[in-house]
Amino acid sequence: MNLKAVAKRVHKILPSAKVEEYRGCVRLTGEADSWDVVYRCGVAAVDKGSLGVLNDIRLKGFCEKVKAPSLRDGAIDGATPDVLVIGGGIMGCAAARELSKLNVDVLLVEKANDVATGASSRNDGCIHVGIDLHKGQQKLHYVLRGNEYYTQLAEELGCDLKRWAQTFMFSTVWERRIIAPLMLLKGRLLGIPRMRFVTPEEMKKLEPTPPSWLTGAVYMATGGVVSPYKVTIALADNAVENGARISLNTMVEGMDVENGVIKAVRTNRGTVYPKIVVNAAGAFSDIIADMAGDRTFTIHPRKGTDLILDKKKAYYALSSFARSYFAPLPASAREDNNAAVGHTKGGGVMRTVDGNVLVGPNAIEQPYREDTTTNLEDILAIIKKQKVAAEELSTADIITYFSGVRAATYEEDFVVRRGIFTKNIIEAAGIQSPGITAAPAIACDIRDWVKDMLGATDKADFNPYRKHTPRLADADDETRARYIASNPDYGEIVCRCEEVSKGEIIDALESPLKVCTVDGIKRRVRPGMGRCQGGFCSPLVVKIIAEHEGIAPEQVLKGDEGSYILFGNTKNNGEGGVK
Numbered sequence: 001m002n003l004k005a006v007a008k009r010v011h012k013i014l015p016s017a018k019v020e021e022y023r024g025c026v027r028l029t030g031e032a033d034s035w036d037v038v039y040r041c042g043v044a045a046v047d048k049g050s051l052g053v054l055n056d057i058r059l060k061g062f063c064e065k066v067k068a069p070s071l072r073d074g075a076i077d078g079a080t081p082d083v084l085v086i087g088g089g090i091m092g093c094a095a096a097r098e099l100s101k102l103n104v105d106v107l108l109v110e111k112a113n114d115v116a117t118g119a120s121s122r123n124d125g126c127i128h129v130g131i132d133l134h135k136g137q138q139k140l141h142y143v144l145r146g147n148e149y150y151t152q153l154a155e156e157l158g159c160d161l162k163r164w165a166q167t168f169m170f171s172t173v174w175e176r177r178i179i180a181p182l183m184l185l186k187g188r189l190l191g192i193p194r195m196r197f198v199t200p201e202e203m204k205k206l207e208p209t210p211p212s213w214l215t216g217a218v219y220m221a222t223g224g225v226v227s228p229y230k231v232t233i234a235l236a237d238n239a240v241e242n243g244a245r246i247s248l249n250t251m252v253e254g255m256d257v258e259n260g261v262i263k264a265v266r267t268n269r270g271t272v273y274p275k276i277v278v279n280a281a282g283a284f285s286d287i288i289a290d291m292a293g294d295r296t297f298t299i300h301p302r303k304g305t306d307l308i309l310d311k312k313k314a315y316y317a318l319s320s321f322a323r324s325y326f327a328p329l330p331a332s333a334r335e336d337n338n339a340a341v342g343h344t345k346g347g348g349v350m351r352t353v354d355g356n357v358l359v360g361p362n363a364i365e366q367p368y369r370e371d372t373t374t375n376l377e378d379i380l381a382i383i384k385k386q387k388v389a390a391e392e393l394s395t396a397d398i399i400t401y402f403s404g405v406r407a408a409t410y411e412e413d414f415v416v417r418r419g420i421f422t423k424n425i426i427e428a429a430g431i432q433s434p435g436i437t438a439a440p441a442i443a444c445d446i447r448d449w450v451k452d453m454l455g456a457t458d459k460a461d462f463n464p465y466r467k468h469t470p471r472l473a474d475a476d477d478e479t480r481a482r483y484i485a486s487n488p489d490y491g492e493i494v495c496r497c498e499e500v501s502k503g504e505i506i507d508a509l510e511s512p513l514k515v516c517t518v519d520g521i522k523r524r525v526r527p528g529m530g531r532c533q534g535g536f537c538s539p540l541v542v543k544i545i546a547e548h549e550g551i552a553p554e555q556v557l558k559g560d561e562g563s564y565i566l567f568g569n570t571k572n573n574g575e576g577g578v579k
Contacts, residue, residue, distance in 0.1 A: 001026070001049035009044035017041055017057060023421065024051040025296050031058045039300055039365045042410040051420070052296040053410040064368050066284075069111060069249040069268055069561060076247050077270025081107035083450055084265055084274035086252055086288055088115035090228060091431045092280035093235035094443035099278075100242035101447060102456040107274070108236075108244060109267060111251035113561060114515045116232035116523060118282055119432070122372065122404025124306060124350060124358050125231075127224030128434035129166060129192050131183065138414040142438035144191055147222055149440050157234035158468040159226060160353045166223030167203070169214055169389065176216040183218045194221035211391055225353050228436050229523045233513065238466040240512035242459070248515070249561070252281075255291040260423050262292055276450055277425045283369040283407045285415075285429035294422040297415050297430060301369045302406040304361030305378045309397040310531055311355045349390040354498075354526065359386050359393065361404075372403045399531050406432035416442050418449055426450070469507045471525075473499035494544070495537040497530020502544060509548050516549050518542060519559035542566065 006026055007019040014037050017030040026045045032038045042055035083099055085092045088110025096108045112118070127150055133140040154161035168183065170176045180197050187195040198219045203210045206219075240246060247269060255277075256264040265272045281288045289295035350358050360382045379401055387393045409415060409430035419425040426446055431439065450456060472480050472490060484491040489503035508524040509516060518534075518541055521527060527541050528534030534541075542565060546553040554566045 001047050003047075006045050006047050010041050013037055013040050013044060014057070019045070021050075022054060023296075025054045026050045026052075027054040027056065029056045031060050033060050035059055035062075035365065035367045038367070042298060042300060046410050052415070053298055054295065055298040055300070055410065059367055062367055064370070067111070067370055067560070068251050069113075071249045071561075072268050074270045076107070076109075076250065076267065076272055079107060079270070079272045081105045081245075081272065081274050082454060082456075083107070083276045083278060084109065084272055085278040085280060086265075087280035087282055087285070088112065088232075088236065088246070088248070089118055089120035089280065089282050089431075090116070090232040090235065090436055090439045091120075091282070091428050091442065092278070093120075093232050093239065094439040095278050095280055095428065095446045096239040096244045096246070097235045097242070098440075098443040098447035099450060100239045100244045101459055101462045102451055103459050104450065104454060104456050106239070106244040107272065108239070108246045109250040109252065109272075110246070110248050113248050113517065113557075113559070114520050114523070115236045115246070115248075115513065116229040117559075119404045119406060120232045120436070121229035121523060122306075122402055123228050123304075123433065123436060124361070125226045125228040125353060125436060126166075126350065126434070127161070127226060128437045129187075129195075129220045129222050130190055130434070131166075131168070131187055131192060131195075131218075131220060133190065133434075135190065138416050139434065139438065140190060142414065142416070142441045143434050145441035145444075146437045146439065147224070149444075150224060150226070150437070153440055154226065154231075156464040157231065157238060157466045158470070159231050159234050160471075161224055161226050162351075162353050163222070163224045164351065165206075166220045167198075167206075167217045168220070169211065169217040171211075171213040171215060173215055180216060180218055187218075187220070192220065192222070195219070196221075209390075209392070211389060225350065226436070227353050231436070233524055234466055234468070237468075237512040238464070241466065242462055246513055252288060252291070257291075257293050257422065260293070260419075260421060262422060262424050275424060276453060278428060278446060278450075279425060280428045280431070282431065283405050285407060285427070285431075289425075289427060289429065292419070292422045292425045294419045294425050294427065296420060297409045297411070299369070299407050299430065300410060301366060301371070302408045302432065303364045303366050303368070303371060303403055304406060305374055305382060305401060305403045306358055306360035307379060307382060307398050307401045308352075309357035309359065309393075310399050311357075313357045313392075313397050349386050349393070354529070356399075357390075357397075359383065359390075363406075369405060371405065374401050374403050400533055408432045414438065414442070416445065418453075424453070469504055469525075472501055472504060494540045495527035495530065495534075497532055497537075498526045498528075500525050500527040500537070505541060505544050506548060509545065516545050517557045517559050517563075518545070518565065521545065538565075 020027050038057045045053045082104035083106050085096050085108040099106045130143040198217050200214045250267050250269045254266040279288045286299045352358050415427050415429040487503050490501045492502040504525045508521050527537045542553050542556045545556050557563050
């Protein structure tokens with residue numbers, strides 16, 4: 001580690017920062033007036049000879065109140081799982097499913113009231129090919145494995161996977177002649193299969209509406225797209241079907257560590273005594289690692305906004321599901337309270353697995369781990385930038401938009417390893433893009449490490465196939481008729497935009513991981529995700545939930561704790577959402 005060189009770089013940005021070596025890491029302490037300074041100091045501190053950057057520079061006056069469940073019921077107090085998985089995003093749920101292949105007791109805890117409520121539901125669902133990665137990165141290693149694994153995984157879980165290609169387009173002759181061959185060479189060196197150059201004429205056969213400026217494109221056939229929240233939920237369901245337990249509304253508040261071993265994990269629902277802890281806590285993974293005494297990295301939250309367009313605009317991206325182009329402009333940056341810093345992110349225009357068009361994302365460095373707000377400035381900037389790739393883009397076609405927070409490390413790589421300073425922890429941290437692609441492959445390594453650490457055996461009766469109802473809107477007439485004949489509820493359409501039936505909603509309410517909120521049902525079977533965004537179907541969904549659960553409609557939540565939809569006088573004596 002060249003600490004002197006690191007200190008020189010950091011002090012150019014913040015002269016008062018303290019730079020020191022701590023357990024093989026570069027540690028920064030001090031105070032700064034803007035997040036820009038904090039972030040740039042962290043980037044400057046990256047050194048190949050260190051284990052990682054511990055950026056503990058404080059942002060003056062900053063304090064984020066973490067969303068914490070109020071529930072305190074002792075439901076898991078005294079539990080002694082073989083493996084405790086912390087985090088219910090795609091990483092945690094993939095790990096729980098792989099671990100359920102072993103004869104071990106698995107408990108997953110998630111502080112939200114459902115899985116897939118964070119970054120795993122707030123991204124584009126792209127199955128990456130890895131062309132933007134580099135030799136030696138954990139990202140590349142796991143993306144190549146994960147991309148290949150998804151074909152089998154999607155079949156087992158009953159999730160849609162579309163192997164539409166990714167295209168990287170060029171607008172000038174010199175780009176086509178110089179950049180395209182270099183990209184193809186890089187693809188071969190990285191081990192990415194089925195890449196080729198396509199001419200504008202060939203592109204027109206793949207897409208009826210390529211950009212007018214197109215001079216050629218690199219076509220990457222192994223690209224794909226899934227619904228990220230549906231895959232996460234399916235992983236969780238299948239884990240539960242195979243014996244794993246999931247405790248929602250459960251937040252880790254501290255750990256007892258003795259002689260490099262985690263003895264106990266304290267939560268709002270009781271203290272747990274696991275043999276092994278898997279840290280898959282996303283944007284909070286560095287905090288969990290710090291609790292465990294195994295921190296070698298820092299998460300700097302990176303916020304991105306995506307726009308969803310009406311399905312009628314699907315011709316923007318037909319055979320090639322994702323369009324990006326050479327030399328993307330920098331993402332817009334906001335200067336509110338010195339909290340936002342632009343970070344280059346190409347983004348693109350892509351067709352989602354459900355038939356909508358997704359535009360974005362941008363990338364904003366900011367200190368908030370749970371800030372999912374949106375703003376008009378970013379939305380307009382994204383449209384302006386991506387009109388280069390899809391010239392007919394218009395704000396009039398937007399039906400909704402959302403933001404997510406990526407769990408980026410300063411090294412811009414995953415942290416996937418067994419504990420260094422703590423013997424019984426496994427880190428699965430820094431899982432930002434392309435984490436959806438990589439998570440199932442990472443989970444396989446976690447399973448193998450646990451098997452070795454515990455001397456566990458394979459479960460003879462593991463069932464990889466998840467029981468599920470097909471999306472009837474996409475089914476042929478014969479399949480649809482068969483379902484309706486077996487249950488008339490499949491013939492009662494609740495959501496007209498997405499053609500979701502009452503039967504599918506009830507199936508979601510009876511799934512292995514049952515979440516009886518409007519947003520929980522929306523993530524599972526899509527009522528409310530169409531053009532009207534739930535304007536017509538939401539009251540019907542509330543009614544179905546209330547009837548199925550035997551509760552008053554006023555007690556049905558939209559999503560988070562306290563998010564009551566209806567208010568009024570009922571027999572519930574002020575409980576739920578009643579006033």
